[in-house]
């Protein structure tokens with residue numbers, strides 16, 4: 001494990017959006033009515049995936065305490081729930097990570113010391129370049145922490161707390177100790193590639209209290225040795241570094257579901273569009289983990305029975321050699337997130353090569369298609385569905401080209417620091 005340089009945070013991006021001060025006690029009705037949160041439009045980084053999401057394999061591997069509420073809740077997808085009537089033997093049931101109240105050591109010193117705090121160690125589901133963190137104290141109104149601090153490190157493999165706390169493990173401060181208020185989402189933009197790739201986070205709360213959710217938004221960068229050993233892998237999987245750039249519809253469920261691991265158990269675990277009443281059709285656009293040759297395609301309509309699309313088409317585009325393009329500004333390509341790699345630039349209209357002509361889809365089915373050996377390399381993919389409906393998963397199995405491997409290596413180590 002080699003330490004990596006601590007960049008000058010003064011060169012970092014937009015300022016944090018933090019809500020200080022107490023929140024009023026819950027007064028009935030919608031518990032989110034008085035929840036304080038930044039305008040999502042002002043926080044483009046939140047459109048990047050949450051790399052700590054437990055559906056990706058994110059895990060809170062250890063915490064100093066979790067007396068009132070389990071640390072695992074921190075990484076659950078979706079907003080924290082609040083049931084005012086739910087009490088257990090350990091107090092109010094809370095959907096978050098909540099520690100007990102710290103005490104001083106003497107009747108004359110009943111308060112904890114200034115530096116006392118609780119901590120949680122988080123392993124990202126997939127490592128990556130962090131563009132922003134969100135600490136949400138939703139529903140923690142009188143029991144939120146006074147301040148939070150977040151550090152990041154990169155350690156290969158699956159290290160335990162003893163390795164992560166070892167003196168040889170270097171941590172970079174991502175969020176300095178910052179005062180936060182109750183029942184609010186606090187956003188901390190980060191400069192992405194300039195900080196390098198992270199595998200783990202350490203969340204500290206001073207002196208104690210409850211945090212509902214932690215989100216770590218960024219560009220996924222899977223372990224290069226692992227990808228090299230696989231050789232052929234799903235180039236669009238989030239776990240391998242694929243991203244959804246844009247989609248025609250986000251009404252029922254987010255398009256990112258189509259590149260999550262595993263198969264959906266229910267309809268809401270896929271991507272479902274609303275019923276179209278016009279002559280158009282729905283589509284998804286992806287950035288592949290690397291330039292590669294796609295050979296085996298899976299289109300999964302799992303759990304979509306009365307609402308599977310009738311037909312689908314798959315098109316590929318290579319941003320590296322300028323064959324085609326188009327589709328307008330996307331998640332990263334549209335420049336919404338600073339520091340995005342040049343390969344993501346989606347320039348003007350152009351040709352997408354049709355890799356799979358319009359093909360009938362069945363409800364609740366994994367459809368498999370083998371593409372010809374001479375399929376040209378691509379960096380982007382587009383799935384068009386006709387006219388609308390649900391797609392549970394898209395898998396694009398293939399192998400990176402030499403240029404794709406080279407670019408992956410560069411992106412693993414954008415700061416030029418020695419690899420860990």
Ligand SMILES: NC(=O)NC(NC(N)=O)C(=O)[O-]
Nearest residue numbers: 068090091092093094098143
């Ligand atoms: N009403 C509470 O939430 N009290 C306590 N917390 C829980 N979860 O019971 C506390 O001490 O913060």
